[in-house]
Amino acid sequence: MRVDLLSGWLAILVGAIGVTVMGPAPIAAAEPASPMPPLQVPVDMADGLQRATVVLDSYSYTPHHLIVRAGKPVELLLTSITSITPHNFVLKDEAAGLSIERDVRAGKTVTVQFTPTKPGTYSFYCDKKLLFLPSHRDKGMEGTLEVR
Ligand SMILES: [Cu+2]
Numbered sequence: 001m002r003v004d005l006l007s008g009w010l011a012i013l014v015g016a017i018g019v020t021v022m023g024p025a026p027i028a029a030a031e032p033a034s035p036m037p038p039l040q041v042p043v044d045m046a047d048g049l050q051r052a053t054v055v056l057d058s059y060s061y062t063p064h065h066l067i068v069r070a071g072k073p074v075e076l077l078l079t080s081i082t083s084i085t086p087h088n089f090v091l092k093d094e095a096a097g098l099s100i101e102r103d104v105r106a107g108k109t110v111t112v113q114f115t116p117t118k119p120g121t122y123s124f125y126c127d128k129k130l131l132f133l134p135s136h137r138d139k140g141m142e143g144t145l146e147v148r
Contacts, residue, residue, distance in 0.1 A: 038065035038146065041074065049113075053077040054143075056087045056104050059126070059136045064143035070119050078102065079109040087136060091124040091145060098122060116147040 041050040050069065054076050055062040068074050078089050084106050091100040096118040104110050116122075125142040129135035 036063050036065070038067050038144075039063040040067045043069075043072065049073050049075045051075045051077070053079055054089075056080045056082070056089070056126070056141075058082050058085045058087070059139040059141035061089075061124070061126075061141065061143040065146065066143070067146045067148060068116060070116055070147050073113060073115045075111060075113045077109055077111055078104045080104045080106055082106045086128060087126045087141065088128055089124060090127050091122060093120075093122050096120060096122065096147075100124075116145070119147050121146050 039052060041052045043049070044051045050072055051074075052063075052066055054066070056078060057080075066076075076089075080087055086103065086105050088101065088103045089112065091098050091114075096116065098114065098116065100112055100114060102110055102112050122145045123142060124145055126136035129138075
């Protein structure tokens with residue numbers, strides 16, 4: 001009886017080790033798939049504008065992190081690639097003098113110009129939503145404007 005009991009425990013032990021060895025490797029905090037690096041917005045030599053195109057999709061901005069210089073005008077071409085869903089671009093920070101809210105209908109491109117004066121990190125986002133549903137911002141449609 002004692003031998004049976006012992007071999008039973010051994011079987012369980014071996015089984016447990018087997019599972020540990022054979023099981024899938026533990027996945028440590030999965031990183032997001034190839035995150036896009038911040039875009040240092042180039043200055044157009046012809047007109048001095050810091051110009052970039054930002055693609056709006058459901059529910060994202062690409063690139064979602066832009067770096068610009070303070071005191072120089074910025075021009076963003078907001079290009080929607082959706083076929084139905086309207087989006088917008090909201091960038092507001094009273095202390096920094098930023099107050100932009102522009103609708104971007106499906107498939108359209110609109111241009112916004114502004115001159116950031118105060119270095120800092122500001123969020124832009126889409127606040128569109130359907131009744132009772134989370135806003136697009138809640139679904140991840142958000143980005144960062146870094147003013148240096
Ligand atoms: Cu949206």
